[in-house]
Amino acid sequence: MPELPEVETVRSQLQKFLIGKKINLVKFTPGRITGDNKNFGKIIQGRKITGIDRHGKLLTFSTDDTDMFLLGHLKMTGQLIFVDKNGMAGGGHTLSAKDLDLPHKHTHVSFHFADGSKLYFNDMRKFGFLRIATKKEAEEEQSKYGIEPISKDFNFEYLKSVLSGRKTTIKGLLLQQKQIAGLGNIYVDEACFMAAIRPDRIASSLSDQEIKLLAKACRRVLQQAIKAGGTTFYDFTNAKGEPGHYIRQLNVFQKQGQPCGRCDGIIKKIKVAGRGTHFCPVCQF
DNA sequence: GTACTTGTTAAACT
DNA sequence: TAGTTTAACAAGTA
Numbered sequence: 526m527p528e529l530p531e532v533e534t535v536r537s538q539l540q541k542f543l544i545g546k547k548i549n550l551v552k553f554t555p556g557r558i559t560g561d562n563k564n565f566g567k568i569i570q571g572r573k574i575t576g577i578d579r580h581g582k583l584l585t586f587s588t589d590d591t592d593m594f595l596l597g598h599l600k601m602t603g604q605l606i607f608v609d610k611n612g613m614a615g616g617g618h619t620l621s622a623k624d625l626d627l628p629h630k631h632t633h634v635s636f637h638f639a640d641g642s643k644l645y646f647n648d649m650r651k652f653g654f655l656r657i658a659t660k661k662e663a664e665e666e667q668s669k670y671g672i673e674p675i676s677k678d679f680n681f682e683y684l685k686s687v688l689s690g691r692k693t694t695i696k697g698l699l700l701q702q703k704q705i706a707g708l709g710n711i712y713v714d715e716a717c718f719m720a721a722i723r724p725d726r727i728a729s730s731l732s733d734q735e736i737k738l739l740a741k742a743c744r745r746v747l748q749q750a751i752k753a754g755g756t757t758f759y760d761f762t763n764a765k766g767e768p769g770h771y772i773r774q775l776n777v778f779q780k781q782g783q784p785c786g787r788c789d790g791i792i793k794k795i796k797v798a799g800r801g802t803h804f805c806p807v808c809q810f
Numbered sequence: 811g812t813a814c815t816t817g818t819t820a821a822a823c824t
Numbered sequence: 825t826a827g828t829t830t831a832a833c834a835a836g837t838a
Contacts, residue, residue: 652817
């Protein structure tokens with residue numbers, strides 16, 4: 526499930542592959558992926574990609590038309606995979622488009638670039654999207670995302686302002702993208718473990734010391750996961766079609782019933798904020 | 811067939 | 825009204 530580290534992995538790779546490439550042809554299945562824009566392909570054909578930015582889990586591709594942007598969100602099962610002119614995924618020499626069976630039945634959009642390379646958008650569950658937007662629309666969409674834990678603006682004071690006086694669980698608040706952008710189910714659980722705080726604690730009950738630990742943990746878990754290229758359980762692949770490796774460093778997520786790596790506890794799974802939630806009942810308070 | 815999975819939001823509650 | 829909770833979306837797995 527792509528969260529900030531996964532999306533950042535894709536963004537940094539695509540930036541290397543796509544900048545300066547001209548879109549010659551777009552093939553797409555009309556539907557929720559591209560919204561109700563029937564001219565999706567026609568509008569963006571002929572444009573050059575000039576940059577790729579990320580706000581939380583939202584990707585923004587800028588073009589040589591300063592009022593045309595392409596917004597992308599992978600939601601749960603979205604993938605953006607680049608294939609070079611020789612049919613090799615990520616421009617490498619191991620995985621080919623044929624190996625990855627691209628395009629396949631979950632490929633909803635294919636971009637064909639002037640140099641013969643391609644970009645595929647796959648999404649099994651069709652929650653993700655690729656939409657064309659004006660500058661104004663793009664900025665509106667970007668403004669839905671708050672400060673990222675890896676930003677220098679994310680500190681004790683900011684997290685305290687988000688949590689203070691709130692009667693809901695800290696997990697519920699950490700998942701709100703408008704407040705804190707980038708954490709999803711996996712990294713919220715991992716950050717809470719790192720800070721030794723139960724995800725189901727009421728936000729306003731945290732001490733200053735605990736908020737400091739939690740802020741540091743949110744930042745660290747994302748930084749480490751970016752380094753590892755994200756986490757892959759089932760669906761996530763980077764722009765080269767490869768999985769992420771942070772799964773090796775997970776402490777609690779999907780580890781219910783297994784021993785805690787920090788104490789003698791057994792990892793437990795409960796439901797918090799409507800989501801499966803993993804923690805150690807012995808060393809998280 | 812049923813329950814469960816999740817990122818985000820819209821609707822329903824309090 | 826604001827804060828909070830729940831349901832919904834899709835399609836696959838157990």
